[in-house]
Amino acid sequence: MTFKVVKPVFADHASQFVNTMGQFTETILIKKDHWVVDAKSLLGLLAVGLKPGDQVEFEISPDSSEVKEAILQTGLFEEA
Numbered sequence: 001m002t003f004k005v006v007k008p009v010f011a012d013h014a015s016q017f018v019n020t021m022g023q024f025t026e027t028i029l030i031k032k033d034h035w036v037v038d039a040k041s042l043l044g045l046l047a048v049g050l051k052p053g054d055q056v057e058f059e060i061s062p063d064s065s066e067v068k069e070a071i072l073q074t075g076l077f078e079e080a
Contacts, residue, residue: 001057001068001079002055002058002080003055003058003078003080004053004054004056004078004079004080005050005051005052005053005076005077006075006076007052008050008052009045009048009050009051009076013074013076014042014045015042017045017074018039018041018045020074021039021067021070021071022040023070024064024067026060026064026067027060028040028059030044030045030057031057031058031059032048032050032055039058050076055080056077058071
């Protein structure tokens with residue numbers, strides 16, 4: 001599923017996002033350009049450098065509407 005970044009994902013926002021994703025047992029990957037990172041990895045998330053306007057693909061396995069809702073509730077992303 002594709003999302004658009006609406007707030008910069010650095011420092012506190014990144015830490016909070018990783019903590020939220022860590023509550024789920026599903027595998028959650030973020031794909032941007034040539035990067036593929038684990039959404040539960042703070043270093044991976046920071047390495048991608050997500051800025052407002054960026055489009056990213058989330059791969060959730062197994063598929064979960066709860067994870068999708070949690071991503072949207074962080075306020076960092078919106079559906080593209």
